[in-house]
Structure formats: structure tokens, C-alpha cells
Amino acid sequence: MELDLFSPLTDSPMTVEQIASVLKVNPAKIKPLLYALGTAELLTVDGEFFSKPQARKAPGRLAVVALSRRDETGVAKAPI
16 A cells, blocks of 8 residues: 655645545544654644645665665675
8 A cells, every 4th residue: 555645745834634535544543654664754733734844854765875876786785
């Protein structure tokens, strides 16, 4: 199953119920996921509203880059 949680939050913050309605899922099922994403700082939580954070922290992106580095022959290199 794939859920596009971030696209509905492009224009403005939304409540659990609004997000669930757009995604056609049970609000009680998606609520823990939204709060977990808030804890991981992938979403901003302000009261009952969820939104995309203004700026992402670089370490998450850097970890992906470090894991996908390859040498000149195309062989994956261990992260530094």
C-alpha cells in the first residue's frame, strides 16, 4: 500500500480528518502515523494541524547520498 501523505499538505495545513478524507482512509488509522512523522520532523504539528516543514534538516538527505556513493567503476563505496 502506498499513501501520498505529503501532496495534500502542499497548499495549507490540514487536520487528521481532512488528510484522511483526501486519502480515503480511516482517521484513527492514519493519526498515529502523522504524529510519528511529526516526531521524526518530517511533518510539522501545530495543535491539531499538520503541515510540511519549512526546511528539512540536511542529515537525512546526506545519509542517502552517503549510502549511494559509487567509485569511478560504479562499485558502491562504504559511507565515510
